Amino acid sequence: MPLESLDLALRAAAIALLAVLAVSLGRDLGRQWSGRLAIALALGAAAHALTFNIGGAAAPSLAVAPLIAVATAAIVVLWLFCRALFDDGFAPRWLHGLIWLAVFGFSMISCLVLGPSGHVRLVIVANNLLALGFVGLALAQTVRSWSVDLVERRRRVRAVVVIAALGYGGVNALLQIGTVGGGASELANVINAAMLLAVVGAVALMLLRVGAGDVFAVETPRAMAVSEAAAAAATKAGETVANRRLVERLTRLMADERIYRQENVTIGALATRLGIPEYRLRRLINSELGYRNFSSFLNSHRIAEAQAALADPAQAEVPVITIAMDAGFQSLGPFNRAFKAVTGVTPTEYRRMRRSAA
Template sequence: MPLESLDLALRAAAIALLAVLAVSMWRDLGRRLTGRLAIALALGSAAHAATFNIGGTAAPSLAFAPLIALATADIVVLWLFCRALFDDGFALRWHHGLIWLAVFGFSLASCLMLGPAGHGRLVVIANNALAIGFLGLTLAQTVRSWSADLVEGRRRVRAFVVIAAMAYGGANALLQIASTGGGPSELGNVINAAMLAAVVAAVTLMLLKVGAGDVFAPEAAPVERPGVAAGPGVVSAAEAAVSRRLVDGLMRLMADERIYRQENVTIGMLASRLSIPEYRLRRLINGELGYRNFNTFLNNHRIEEAKAALADPAQAEVPVITIAMDAGFQSLGPFNRAFKAETGVTPTEYRRMRLSAA
């Protein structure tokens, strides 16, 4: 099979698999932020599959320029998708849209202005350097937030999806930059198309097997299950007693020492205080207490303290931000969002209702 035909076949396969992913996400997670971002990521990746040209620097046609810009801006969608994937409290803000629009506009202007002016090599390098920059941001935030997921199986699948996407994005960007100026490369296009098709196929098969809803769903409401050890099967009374003692020790750290007030509390820190491995503490919080995210576990205790302070007539004049900071939140915005998600009202409304009923 000629390289050009193989290239087209691989691109078509990648686009078809991306369409399957988008439909699956729409069916399972169409109303959730993570699902919508995954759909946008799949569509942007399809635009990339249709337009990349390794080694080519010729100015794109007017019809292809918006697709190239959409593919370039897809790196911003990947960044936002990873934020939403590992942070159940993440919400899109207007500045996120501006960032996407800025990258899209920069790429579009480069294609329509710099390319026709004979600066095609500069366009390729600039667009891919921008992609590498966002990949760096994505990697940093993923490393920072990955450990908060307490469900081991889901954590591994999420990590695979993110690492696969970033690995292809980085390889594609470096291949594009390294080949710039050497003329269109049929072999380079085949290699790039094969990498993209392989990554999309692996992610698609994994999600179809595990279920996108199980991997990307936000945390369910925690349900405490005292005396029931994590994991399948029946456990012995001795194992249940050990788990119960560990839970009691964890609760003492939270209730007596209020360790959740400290800045940058980690699972490793709590595991060290309890003298158990991190994986054991993950299973304990997930299996015994029903939490699937460590940050949600911490915020639950912070919000309970804040609720008590807001309902206290003696603290009626204490600013809400002071109560939030005392409880362990680092700023007012995340506190307001977490508090409203938990109670259905803002902290100020909660204080007014509780004090008026007192």
């Protein structure tokens, strides 16, 4: 088979698989931000599959330029997708939309203005350096929040998903930069298309084997209470009884010693205090208490303490930031966001409401 035909076949297969993924995710997870971002990423990847040309230096046509811009801006979606995947409470804000529009607009200007004016090499290098920057941001998000994930299956699955996507994004950008101006390479395009199909296929296979719900499910914590499933199995001996005792020990430890107040407290340190392996504590907090993220577990205790302090008439004159710091938060911004996510109001509004009700 000629390389050109093989290239087209690989691209077509990747696009078809991406379309199936987008439809499946839209049906099952269209109401969740992580699911929506996954759909947008699939569509951006399909645009990339249609338009990439390793080594090519010709200015794109007016019809192709929007697709190239969507493909370029997909790297912003990858960054946001990683944030949503690793932080169950993340929701995109208007600023993220502006960043996407800025990258999209820059790519459009590059295609329609800078490229035709003889700056194709500069355009390709600039766009791919931009892509590498967002790949770095996504990788930083992956590494930074890896340790706080409590869902074992999700930790394994999204490692494959993210590393594969980041690996392809980085390799593609480097190929584009390294071969710019050297003439379109059929072999390089075939290799790139095969890599893209392999990544998409790996993601689809993992989601089929594990289920999208395990990766994208919304956190439903039951603060310091045994889950319904555990309660229904309370008559079982062995692990269920041991887990319930561990939950009681964990509850006492958090209530009596208030470990959540400590700076940079880790799940490993907490497991050491309980005398159990870290993986078992992850499973305990996830399956018995309903938390998918260790930071959410800690913040639930911090918010509870802050609520009590804000409702206490004796602390009416204590600044909100002091209450936040005493509860274990390191700055006011994260405290305000976490507090509003739990209560629906800001700390100041909560204090005012409780004062009015008294």
